[in-house]
């Protein structure tokens with residue numbers, strides 16, 4: 788069955804896109820609440836748009852990009868306001884748009900197809916903004932060290948015990964984390980930074 792909030796069955800379209808042997812074509816309803824039906828066949832729209840795009844792809848791309856840039860401030864402000872005023876709605880919108888199609892798979896395909904380009908871009912970005920990137924990297928690894936993130940614990944296990952990342956189960960990470968916590972607490976205690984009674988076993 789088709790989505791009745793979006794389409795209705797109308798006269799067979801000029802390209803003969805018949806809907807499941809009904810002798811009729813799907814036709815677009817148009818905007819909700821609008822009095823006029825759009826009436827166009829979705830398959831024909833697709834064909835027309837593809838032809839239109841093929842005729843002048845570069846020009847259309849440029850125009851879209853220009854529009855995207857032109858309304859940048861406006862868009863950012865809109866998102867910012869929505870995020871602050873309706874955080875739950877905003878999150879829901881994000882979830883919905885990611886659930887549309889297959890977001891993760893699409894991202895994966897994009898990365899696979901553009902691997903070289905992305906690599907080059909990242910390399911260029913890193914060399915252009917070396918200080919900024921290095922600072923961020925340092926901050927990130929310092930954060931990982933302080934909060935004993937899995938990435939940090941994994942690195943320790945690799946460096947000290949020679950384990951490969953893929954051979955480290957999550958239980959081991961949890962154990963190592965506990966050990967590191969205890970080690971830190973005992974060091975702090977020796978330095979006199981930590982009174983004995985506050986060192987709770989974790």
Ligand SMILES: [Zn+2]
Pocket residue numbers: 800801802803804812828829830831832
């Ligand atoms: Zn059609």
